[in-house]
Amino acid sequence: MFVHFDRDRTEKCDNCGALGTIMHMSIERFDATLNLCVGCFGALTRAFQNASAKLRIEPVEYHEP
Secondary structure (H helix, E strand, O other), X not given: OEEEEEEEEEEEOOOOOOEEEEEEEEEOOOOEEEEEOXXXXXXXXXXXXXXXXXXXXXXXXXXXX
């Protein structure tokens, strides 16, 4: 996966169709790309923040062999 942050005023957002994007992500394994505008990238960021707050990380116990 390759994520590139660069403003492109001519590209359309793949989520909402707005003209002008700030993020381009390409996923080679699936031969897919995604372009997001500022608003949709902000929504994605908030979704990841909410999801990560719900993650519960359990401590790992280490046992000598």
